[in-house]
Amino acid sequence: MIAESVRFALSGISANKMRSILTTLGIVIGISAVITLLAVGAGTSNMIKDQIGKLGTNVLTVNRALATGGRTTGGSATGTRTQSTNLTLADQQSLDDPVLAPDIATTAPVVQAQAITATLGTSTHSITSTLGTTPAYFGITNFTPTAGRLLNDADAGQAVVVLGNSVAVDLAANVSTLVGQTVSLNGQNFTVAGVLAPKGTSGLNDPDDVAMVPYTTAQDKFTGYSPSLSSIQVQAKSADVMTQAQNEIQQILDARHQVTSANRDYQVRNQAQVLSTATTTTQTLTILLSAVAGISLLVGGIGVMNIMLVTVTERTREIGIRKAIGATRGNIVLQFLVESLIISILGGIVGILIGFGASSFEIAGIKPEVQWWTVWLSVLVSAGIGLVFGIYPANKAAKLRPIDALRYE
């Protein structure tokens, strides 16, 4: 009887193809939206996890806090305190203290040179991030050379540069040929000491679009002898002592800057924490968007119910005939339920395929990853919609009295 119901239902669906397709569309859109959004969410969280791995889980960054310094609490409206809002090389060196900061492994100062363009012959590349730093930086940030070498202590003050992979590939087809060549950074000649191995794009920004020069060279050629650093990179001894390391940094710098936790003029950030906050945000966003997609599924389900009610009304006479020739209530329920199930599951399957199709594209730098559980869930949900929204119309059809149904015009 099931096979028979399927056959009857299929003929019912094909009798009104356009309408069936339009009804299915509601489910198709809902399911494909859910699949794609969850895939994007998964892709984003993959990307963030990746980034955490690349950054290292034991890196802390000390930044200048721009706005905090002048602000005071309560009545001291004059704000007479003269604080150093700068982060200096001396600050950085003070953190390399095995007694006061036993949990800190190494530190590196960072100055940032703005708007640097690298030129080699006719090739140019505008570098996103040009840093002046010390050799310790490479160890902290997990950069390794793919050609040549990293910076060493002997490079201090020399016009040498280590190029990030994205910069290098723009300047030369074979990056290893760059080593030893002279490139111009904003018109100043630098010898390429090495090229970094790629970390791979992480979507939001390209970690390989960088160049590093010795700290003193950067001051010399780009930033001038301002005592201020852009940031200090700190490596804790392990990922387990991040909190202790952070406390030690704050104790040392609070004392040096004569500030308290209320008016700190700097900020210590744990990259892994920043990213896990980002993960949570992404997840919340994914859930919200999926809820919207879920609502569109609900609307699709109501569409199915609507069309099934129209179908039942349209086919009242047919129902009467079937009952007269011996169809039981169960037969009629089954026929219409199977019809709404087929419409919904078909919509679900097409939605899944479209979801896969949409997820094969990179969306805003994120590579979506379809989760298999969402596929099974979609099949279940669409079947559920067919059942839930089909049962009422099917029951309505089955309850029709044959004489009333036969009289219906």
Added chain:
Amino acid sequence: MATPIPAPAADAWAAPVPRRAPRPVIALDRVRKVYGQGEAEVRALDGVGLTIKRGEFVAIVGASGSGKSTMMNIIGCLDAPTSGRYFMDGIETGELDEFQLAQIRNRKIGFVFQSFNLIPRTRAVENVAMPLAYRKVPRRERHQRALEALDAVGLSARAGHLPSQLSGGQQQRVAIARALVTEPVLLLADEPTGALDTHSSEEILDLFESLHARGRTIVMITHEADVAARAERVVRMQDGNIISDTGAVR
């Protein structure tokens, strides 16, 4: 269902059937059907008794509103009487639930309607096979028996046609094939020629006569005298009562 009938009247039907006299196909015992209540009350059937034996060809005639369709609905197990009893092939229908009534309709009755009532967009052979689908006959056998039934009404050449591709007379013959495919004990026809031209009507009535000659029990409702004249027995109705019966057994 409550049956406020005194005991003796039931004896004629409930008593064991003698061997020589087979049980009647239809036995109506003081059947009443009342529509509406109070002021609006209509007695569509007012205590009708009627017995139709196996192999009879009966025409039920009467003016419009005399209760013919109401009687047909009750005989066809499509509707239940307000009171009184109806035995279908010896089975008291008042005691049956909806599921069992559906089975009675499927196994014992073949319907032919004025407006053919074929299922649209469904090929003739599938229309004919449909009652068999509701009694779980295998697909192959169903198809075979449907073709045979179509052959019996002279339409085997049209088996693959849709109802919309057939003339009125042809559609009615498909409907008769559908009614006969289950080998029912009763062929129940409500104004079977009402929507047909004279020529097609003749064809249908000829078909009925030949079915009758081969022993089928046929009950046909009509308001046309010349159609009724083709039947073996004529039951005339008026205001919910039988006023004459050419073959009355009682």
